[in-house]
Amino acid sequence: MAADEPDPQGGGAVTVNHRAELKKAGDVVEPDSWAGGLEDKRAIAPRLRIGRDKWFNLLWMIPIGFVGLVAAVAVAKFLAQIPGIQHFMDRYPGSEIPPGSKPGIPAWVGWQHFFNLFLMMFIIRSGIQILCDHPRLYVSRNATPNKDEWLRIAKPVPDNPLWTAKDDSVGLPRQFGLPGLRHTIGLARWWHLGADVLWVTNGAVFYFLLFKTGHWRHLVPQSWDVFPNAVTVGIKYLSLNWPDDNGWVTYNSLQLLAYFFTVFVAAPGALLTGLGMGPAVSMRLTHISKYLSIQLARSLHFLILVYFLFFILVHVTLVFATDAVRNLNHMFASRDDTSLVGFGVFCVALVVTTIAWVAATPFTFRHPRVVQRVGYALIGPVQRLFEFADPEPGAFEEKHISPYFWHNGTYPETVEYKELYAGDFKDWRLNVYGLVEHPVSFTLDELKALPYHEQITQHFCIQGWSGVAKWGGVSMQTILDIVKPLPTAKWVIFYSLAPGADGGIYYDAHDILQMSHHLTMLAYNMNDEPLDYGHGAPLRLRNELQHGFKMVKWLKGIEFVTHFSEVGSGYGGYNEDHEYFGYRQTI
Ligand SMILES: Nc1nc2c(c(=O)[nH]1)N[C@H]1C(S)=C(S)[C@@H](COP(=O)(O)O)O[C@H]1N2
Numbered sequence: 087m088a089a090d091e092p093d094p095q096g097g098g099a100v101t102v103n104h105r106a107e108l109k110k111a112g113d114v115v116e117p118d119s120w121a122g123g124l125e126d127k128r129a130i131a132p133r134l135r136i137g138r139d140k141w142f143n144l145l146w147m148i149p150i151g152f153v154g155l156v157a158a159v160a161v162a163k164f165l166a167q168i169p170g171i172q173h174f175m176d177r178y179p180g181s182e183i184p185p186g187s188k189p190g191i192p193a194w195v196g197w198q199h200f201f202n203l204f205l206m207m208f209i210i211r212s213g214i215q216i217l218c219d220h221p222r223l224y225v226s227r228n229a230t231p232n233k234d235e236w237l238r239i240a241k242p243v244p245d246n247p248l249w250t251a252k253d254d255s256v257g258l259p260r261q262f263g264l265p266g267l268r269h270t271i272g273l274a275r276w277w278h279l280g281a282d283v284l285w286v287t288n289g290a291v292f293y294f295l296l297f298k299t300g301h302w303r304h305l306v307p308q309s310w311d312v313f314p315n316a317v318t319v320g321i322k323y324l325s326l327n328w329p330d331d332n333g334w335v336t337y338n339s340l341q342l343l344a345y346f347f348t349v350f351v352a353a354p355g356a357l358l359t360g361l362g363m364g365p366a367v368s369m370r371l372t373h374i375s376k377y378l379s380i381q382l383a384r385s386l387h388f389l390i391l392v393y394f395l396f397f398i399l400v401h402v403t404l405v406f407a408t409d410a411v412r413n414l415n416h417m418f419a420s421r422d423d424t425s426l427v428g429f430g431v432f433c434v435a436l437v438v439t440t441i442a443w444v445a446a447t448p449f450t451f452r453h454p455r456v457v458q459r460v461g462y463a464l465i466g467p468v469q470r471l472f473e474f475a476d477p478e479p480g481a482f483e484e485k486h487i488s489p490y491f492w493h494n495g496t497y498p499e500t501v502e503y504k505e506l507y508a509g510d511f512k513d514w515r516l517n518v519y520g521l522v523e524h525p526v527s528f529t530l531d532e533l534k535a536l537p538y539h540e541q542i543t544q545h546f547c548i549q550g551w552s553g554v555a556k557w558g559g560v561s562m563q564t565i566l567d568i569v570k571p572l573p574t575a576k577w578v579i580f581y582s583l584a585p586g587a588d589g590g591i592y593y594d595a596h597d598i599l600q601m602s603h604h605l606t607m608l609a610y611n612m613n614d615e616p617l618d619y620g621h622g623a624p625l626r627l628r629n630e631l632q633h634g635f636k637m638v639k640w641l642k643g644i645e646f647v648t649h650f651s652e653v654g655s656g657y658g659g660y661n662e663d664h665e666y667f668g669y670r671q672t673i
């Protein structure tokens with residue numbers, strides 16, 4: 087054995103059994119005791135930052151928008167009288183029949199439109215829920231409260247250095263958010279990402295059929311005249327003189343532009359900005375994420391949501407304010423007449439959607455494990471794929487280190503921890519045991535004597551904040567070389583000194599393949615200082631392919647096992663057991 091390695095017998099045989107300190111989790115969501123009994127703190131109306139620290143309540147946009155609309159109607163009515171404008175409107179009447187376009191809206195368009203609206207309902211509700219878990223949007227990956235914030239749906243962060251992101255989360259009415267209850271990000275993400283997989287599949291089929299059948303001509307403008315034509319339509323709508331409706335043959339130019347933008351810009355934009363938030367993706371594609379940081383991706387993702395909400399509002403209003411019966415026949419019955427067939431099908435679609443809407447939250451509370459399993463079945467394989475991302479070391483430098491790094495989790499307010507802390511962790515041990523050739527109980531000094539590993543990396547909490555820090559300590563590979571895992575060891579369990587929110591100690595499981603990754607390490611330093619109380623003293627895990635919750639702080643034990651299903655409630659970690667998170671979280 088090399089001289090700089092501790093003697094495996096030196097620290098004494100490992101006799102701990104940390105599994106016995108875990109608490110079994112339930113299988114239903116009890117709102118009163120959820121996440122350790124969080125009080126029901128609700129989101130507030132969005133506040134937009136103006137200047138340095140003035141915040142504008144966006145609810146004012148409702149009266150302002152109304153006044154603006156009335157003013158726009160007056161202006162449009164005035165403009166429509168002017169001969170020059172009338173001439174322009176005659177020249178560009180508002181729509182053009184594109185060359186090669188066949189009239190008609192095929193039935194598959196109707197089906198895909200329905201699947202789209204049905205899935206969007208879950209995606210939007212759960213998306214807003216995810217935002218509520220960290221109710222602030224930033225311009226910089228540093229995520230400094232107030233300074234980097236441009237929008238918030240919660241009160242300002244209080245002046246408390248140990249305020250956690252969990253303290254900061256807010257709830258929503260249960261029939262609006264999915265599932266509405268405060269800090270239900272784990273479940274909201276299954277709805278969001280699971281429905282996304284189906285929505286992207288629906289979208290891919292839609293693109294394929296559009297181009298295969300030639301129906302793309304109904305959605306893609308083929309002449310620059312679409313812009314002046316759209317101006318004409320805008321003036322007509324605003325002067326309350328509805329343009330001629332002929333959607334069966336061709337949409338008016340404003341409609342065409344809106345549909346084109348929605349299908350070919352907003353929808354793929356939502357997917358790309360969504361992926362841009364994944365830690366593995368962001369750490370891998372650093373030449374992109376240098377500019378499109380995790381927080382910028384998150385802000386753009388939100389703005390796309392705002393676009394979709396605006397689109398839905400205007401679209402639905404105009405479908406009903408113009409020739410509703412005919413419009414519904416086009417989209418819900420694939421026919422162009424004045425029968426009530428389309429309206430009837432629409433009513434059925436509406437009933438199905440409403441039932442699903444109303445049932446989603448109660449179902450989630452009653453069957454969270456089903457939501458967790460089905461969600462994982464849908465998105466898990468993609469998360470697995472991203473575990474093979476190989477982040478470039480050195481992508482972040484000293485100058486990128488965040489001045490503010492949020493805290494999160496449940497602090498180790500136990501007598502045991504306080505005594506260890508008071509004694510400068512002289513009596514602290516890291517027990518590494520389980521399916522290994524050489525179980526070792528390390529003191530902090532022994533760990534510090536091992537080869538030093540340092541990295542500057544980006545942390546992304548599943549709730550939505552991020553930060554860059556420099557971590558110093560021991561590479562996990564060094565530990566593996568000492569303890570020598572047996573071939574049967576496939577998962578590695580990290581145990582904390584700290585309890586989780588529901589009692590029992592915090593823990594998490596990692597795939598052994600990620601333990602030899604060059605950025606997986608045990609950190610006892612943060613930004614060149616010893617790790618402090620809030621960030622996990624004396625030792626924490628870093629695994630840069632995953633979200634923050636998997637990086638256990640206040641470590642005391644590492645156990646090598648065959649599978650995490652043997653440990654705790656068997657879902658792969660504390661939040662996986664108690665809050666229905668997923669055991670792989672790369673996106
Ligand atoms: N023991 C323990 N470790 C934990 C947590 C916790 O609650 N308990 N929270 C996790 C979460 S959700 C995150 S985002 C990070 C936060 O690390 P930080 O407080 O240093 O920013 O720690 C992780 N490690």
Ligand SMILES: [Mo]
Nearest residue numbers: 547548634635
């Ligand atoms: Mo987190």
